[in-house]
Amino acid sequence: MRIIPDEIVALVRVGSENYSVKPGGISDWLTLKLDDKVSTIARLENLDRAEVRNFQATINYNPTVAEPLVGAGDIIVGNMTSNWTVNSAQIVKPGELLVRMSGPTQLSGTGSLFKFKMKGYLDTNKNTPLGSNLTILNDNGDRDLVKYGYTRIEKLPGKIALVFDCAGNIRGVRFATGQYALKGAFPNPSQGKVTIPFSTGLDGHAKIGIYNSLGHCVAVLLNENIKAGEYAIDVDLSALNIASGAYILRLETAKFIQTEQFMLSE
Numbered sequence: 001m002r003i004i005p006d007e008i009v010a011l012v013r014v015g016s017e018n019y020s021v022k023p024g025g026i027s028d029w030l031t032l033k034l035d036d037k038v039s040t041i042a043r044l045e046n047l048d049r050a051e052v053r054n055f056q057a058t059i060n061y062n063p064t065v066a067e068p069l070v071g072a073g074d075i076i077v078g079n080m081t082s083n084w085t086v087n088s089a090q091i092v093k094p095g096e097l098l099v100r101m102s103g104p105t106q107l108s109g110t111g112s113l114f115k116f117k118m119k120g121y122l123d124t125n126k127n128t129p130l131g132s133n134l135t136i137l138n139d140n141g142d143r144d145l146v147k148y149g150y151t152r153i154e155k156l157p158g159k160i161a162l163v164f165d166c167a168g169n170i171r172g173v174r175f176a177t178g179q180y181a182l183k184g185a186f187p188n189p190s191q192g193k194v195t196i197p198f199s200t201g202l203d204g205h206a207k208i209g210i211y212n213s214l215g216h217c218v219a220v221l222l223n224e225n226i227k228a229g230e231y232a233i234d235v236d237l238s239a240l241n242i243a244s245g246a247y248i249l250r251l252e253t254a255k256f257i258q259t260e261q262f263m264l265s266e
Contacts, residue, residue, distance in 0.1 A: 006079045007152055010047050011035045014059065014158030015112070015128040021120035022204065024225030027242055029115040030160065032057055032099075032132055035082065036110050038156065047136075048073040054137040059097040059116070062128035062228055064158055066118040075099055077114025086114065102137075120162055121203070122226035127161035134206065182208075182251035182258040191264035192238030196221065198209050198251050199230040211248045218242055237264055 013031055021027035036044040059068060068074070068091065075089040084103030092098045099114060106114075113134075134153045180201045185194040200206055208222040219240045221233055242264060249260045 006045065007153060008045060008050055009152050009215045010050075010134075011038055011044050012057070012113070012132050012134040012158065013156040014132050015157040019118075019130075019158065019160040021118055021160060022224070023120045025120050026069070027066070027118045027120065029076075029117060029160070030130070031078065031112045032059065033078070033112045034095040034107070034110045034134075035243050044154070046110050047107045050107075050136060051053045052136050053105070053139055054100075055113075055167040056080045056098060056100045056135045056137060058115065058131075058133045058135075059099070060129075060131035060132045060133075061095055061097070061118075061160075061245060062123075062125060063094040064119045064121060064123045065125050065162060067091070068118060069117045070097070076115050078100075078114050079131070080107055080109065080111045080113055081085040088222065089116075094180035100137075104141075120160075120225075122198070122224050122231075123162065125162075127159055130158040130160060131155060132157070150224050158238055180251075180253065180256035180258070182260050183247060184260035185249060190237065191265055193236045194262070195247075196235070196249065197230070198233075200226060200228050200253055200256070202253075202255065203227050204254055207250075207252045209250050210237075210242065211250055212247060218247070 003106045012034055013030065014030055019027060019030050021152040034046060036046050038044060057237065070089045070091060075086050077084050077086065081101060081103055082102050083105060087100040087102055089097070089099045101114065132155055179199050181199045183197040185196050187194065196208065202227070205225050206222060207220065208219065209217045212218050219242060221235055244264050246261065246263055249262060253256050
């Protein structure tokens with residue numbers, strides 16, 4: 001007769017609050033890990049006694065800030081699952097990644113379960129919490145036969161922050177407008193500090209540059225992947241060492257190009 005042990009309390013978390021990604025860029029590896037040394041949760045231990053050879057994990061996030069990659073090679077095993085297989089990885093709905101893994105040996109100790117990467121987007125939010133959960137499955141992958149009676153999974157959120165590579169302060173005004181527009185700089189003429197409103201109709205890459213009368217680009221204000229919506233860039237052109245004179249603003253996306261003239265005075 002098999003003896004069922006008392007309750008196991010384990011902790012799963014995305015391993016750090018120091019992850020970052022640029023809008024339009026790809027993050028370094030993020031780690032979903034099993035931990036047993038968190039002072040705020042009593043009586044933690046690893047999952048050795050649960051004899052885990054099959055699990056499904058979820059990662060929850062804000063999809064307007066960042067989204068996991070789920071292509072071939074985008075989900076890799078961790079040090080606890082080095083001889084396991086990633087059976088599936090899919091975004092089941094906006095904001096939720098589901099990963100299923102299994103292996104010939106049971107989980108032992110603590111450490112990383114798997115690693116993943118995220119793509120960043122430009123958003124009014126500067127970061128997103130990364131929630132997680134782990135469901136232990138039986139050896140056939142059947143959730144209905146999970147040994148719920150003695151295993152409890154605690155969760156602590158991680159976080160990934162957006163790192164901006166922009167000449168000014170960019171802020172979102174409204175998302176999903178369906179329109180493209182460059183509304184020009186104001187005030188115009190300006191002595192340096194300007195606001196540049198613009199909008200994009202589809203998610204994708206956008207570039208805003210400043211060009212002189214010869215058509216040479218003298219500054220790039222934005223060069224990022226962004227979500228569809230309305231934005232405004234606040235920038236001090238005098239800090240970019242741009243001489244006074246007449247200039248052209250140019251918004252360029254895959255489906256739209258627009259230019260507007262403005263004057264920079266001393």
